[in-house]
Amino acid sequence: MSSLKTDVLIVGSGIGGLYTALNLDAKLNITIVTNSKIRDCNSYLAQGGVTTVMPGDEDSFIEDTLAAGHFKNSYETLEIVARESWKNIQTLIDMGAKFQKNENGELKFTKEAAHSKKRILFHGSETGKMIMETLIENIEKRENITIFENTELLDLKISENSAYGGFFRNKNKNFSVDSKIVVLATGGIGGLFKNSTNHENIKGIALALAKRHNIETKDIDCIQLHPTAMENPSRRRLFLLSEALRGEGAVIRDADGKRFVDELLPRDKVTESIIKRKNKNNSQIYLDVTALDSDYIKNRFKSIWDECLEIGYDLTSDLIPICPAQHYFMGGIKTDLKGRSSCQYLYVVGEAACTGLHGKNRLASNSLLEALVFGRKAASDINIHIMDITLTENPTSEDEWCPEKAAREIIIRHRGDLKNELRHY
Template structure:
């Protein structure tokens, strides 16, 4: 069965949903998710979205982003990110997102390596609030059709031009032809044994890019979050948001001593935790909030409070066992400032893409912001071009062994990470 549309968007996280809502409403859009529409990293985001508070805050936001990224960032992309932050947060509010406020003013929280409080949030489940609001709007748009449980396994291409995607749905092949395609397939956490990410996110966008000779960038830059709840399980590791440290929590070693400035960039805190774990021969360190006001903790971090309680830890009294876990992928499919990839009519936005905005290490809460700013740029670009671009069809390849294609994609992504980061080989799942 073939489907035709103007714009094919693969991914229902912040980048996919927001690009769909920013596309013209006379364009036919196919919006795809691999699992359920809410099985995204976006849905899991806790801390919030970084934004310049006003014009005066912009230079310091730029500097914080560059410093966290060890100055390996693309400065022009960082400027765009910061310059367009305020208007995109306003647009999210117009779309119904309810950020925490005091009277009528947005409440800004702080996270590691930010020199000031500049993170808008909805308690400690910002991602769910954002996703639910955007999904509600998407469902009302007659020009957007959602396809769930569709697995993108390859692109349909001709002479380095993208003509759509090849999908597997319940052991059947489906081809979707489009004028433009936006890959918003998210990160790579599902390739790691220990990750805070949804397990289904296995770097499929990367494998597809490798298969089609699409340019990649900064594959070696993989972020480990310092404070994932420590437990021996094969499941996704529960994250203890950086905003918990931003609000004053202390990191303690097994002797109950502080050993690091909790608000350093993530890579530095993770590295200090690894050294401390080695020094004290322990599998984890602890995060303590017991010196903070307990009713404030419950009201500010309701999700973290209840999730830890389920695991036998009352965060108002007990220290939380934490250890680093894979969390975010700074590298990805190389894109320009309009999210264009090296393949014609193919865009990439969100975690699968690499505009160079994060450098070597992402500043806390800059990911959702990147998803907003650069997916909207892709949409604006497509809005201007769509009428001049014809839909083109060719006969796509026929997939005969679906399981083999899935295994092959997994192998391509894992081999790519191993090639760039041999030191992480034992952290990866096997295929």
């Protein structure tokens, strides 16, 4: 089996992987590997925006995030995210990110459900795409970064609780990478579910690897269903109708046209009410955006408007059938405040990590922010310590296993109630 050598191996090309890479010392040799195309990640799909905690807003942000997370969040993590939010958003802007501005050229903030004030920066309803294009543009300028697309991580190289690379497959060809540091930025678990808003290629590899190599995990039972995915049995990935629509006045109705839930409650509460109502009346549930000004909708939510139209719905006049769908994984590999896992030289960032920020339920738009804050934290720690690490060459070879099956079993053990929602492997 052929083998490559690199200083830092990053698996995953979403916001977590790319932002970490850009914050690493430009003298380091960095290899990014992703199992699809660079843009095929959940980060690219993010619609609503990114939470931006301006100086003076820290306490209110912490209160809102705690309330959404059932007060099971880590307070230390919350304080760090609140304190470091603006610094990271500023870095993104310096890299070229173009968040929406008002007529005076000032940044324009919007509100999403369960945030008590306007603190979300956005770019139409394509915030993730704009951020990802900015990051990709910056990555392309960096000669020290190499990207391998369509390359699947099969296993980690780990010896005596220290990570030193990974095994990969690209077009039926297997190879391995030896590295001083490994960063897992492989996202969540949505691809394991029949109904999910996530990309199919994101199937809980981090969770499966944690189980296989005894790496500490946290909050595995905390799986978020988003209340407003567009119901569409012919689609493998369900289209999301962003929370920002409800933040701006969209309402939820049953088949009789009755409202039955406060649309601005946190996601888990809204989801719970929809499931109850569906089960009670076997009723179709709808999102109703028709009371909003139609020109405003077409501008503010252009990509959602376009996508709905393509599927056959006019957001300004039709009710949109919705259903809850798996959306986000609050749990994951447990990390400390520098992105380090319990396995030496293995960092985990983004949705694959459990930093404790979200508690039992994620507040809207906090995920992109978490990936930024801890992507930079991990990079800073790696920059300091990498000099002291020597590259290990260890002749271990991979053995056969099915990560999807392993991840599926772990989820069933922690959330037996979701068994029928999962795909078979």
